[in-house]
Ligand SMILES: NC(=O)C1=CN([C@@H]2O[C@H](COP(=O)(O)OP(=O)(O)OC[C@H]3O[C@@H](n4cnc5c(N)ncnc54)[C@H](O)[C@@H]3O)[C@@H](O)[C@H]2O)C=CC1
């Protein structure tokens with residue numbers, strides 16, 4: 334099978350190598366010519382230290398689409414629309430597989446909804462605790478896919494280091510993948526303030542509750558949040574040294590501004606965008622989202638992270654579970 338991968342960041346490249354390991358033909362689209370040169374000529378992936386690309390890249394997005402039976406989306410969510418709008422013909426593509434995690438802030442849409450604005454071909458989302466740095470090193474990893482063609486894709490993606498489960502909950506997988514990035518920023522803030530175990534465990538548990546509360550309003554199934562794309566990804570992203578979102582929170586709590594953090598990295602922390610959509614949607618739908626709302630205030634209203642922590646502790650006392 335031929336797979337075109339849109340995005341040559343860490344996850345696009347790690348996933349492309351996985352597909353080659355599984356015997357698939359792969360062509361990756363990179364936005365910048367220097368990245369194509371690095372991959373095709375220098376055999377380097379600048380986003381993944383020490384990992385050799387097993388695939389070729391092109392900076393011509395239409396060429397990659399024309400090559401593909403399946404098109405894999407692996408670019409930050411805020412750039413999906415602008416890049417898909419460059420594609421004129423979708424004739425060969427039999428399905429889309431989305432690896433990106435977030436909500437579009439301009440439209441408040443999930444990735445499946447953004448894609449539906451361009452084409453109506455089968456859509457599948459893949460999510461779960463899967464840091465590119467570890468998948469690229471063939472470290473055992475398990476994820477979930479939902480959508481169309483999942484039986485075929487489960488087999489094509491699985492191998493001895495990558496185990497794929499199926500689910501029937503596209504909405505739940507998209508929402509849990511998007512929201513855990515926001516929660517990981519909050520976890521990073523706690524790391525930056527003191528790295529306390531009690532506080533982190535409490536935060537992650539209440540974060541899961543907040544994710545479920547939000548997801549159910551949009552039709553997600555509660556059980557999805559207890560699976561790989563929910564609690565699994567929440568655990569890895571809140572704790573991992575690889576997590577961009579967790580690191581963003583940590584650096585902010587240690588005194589850097591958002592602008593300073595962004596200037597010093599070419600990586601993208603999706604949660605810093607998604608939090609805007611989450612706060613807007615929660616206000617519109619009347620969903621109480623205390624952690625997300627504090628993350629928003631820390632990032633965009635210059636709120637002192639210690640005060641955010643205190644404000645969360647001082648909320649009205651209540652029963653633990655009342656969804
Ligand atoms: N890195 C990881 O371990 C995982 C990432 N993801 C998701 O995959 C998606 C891609 O993230 P990463 O590969 O981590 O990216 P990254 O943080 O490694 O690299 C940033 C990527 O954004 C691209 N980019 C920046 N501006 C762009 C624009 N205007 N148009 C198109 N692309 C642009 C860069 O070219 C680069 O490919 C995100 O939604 C992320 O949440 C999901 C699972 C694991």
Ligand SMILES: O=C(CO)COP(=O)(O)O
Nearest residue numbers: 461462463464576577578
């Ligand atoms: O989604 C991820 C791991 O499953 C990657 O998380 P970060 O974007 O925080 O690195």
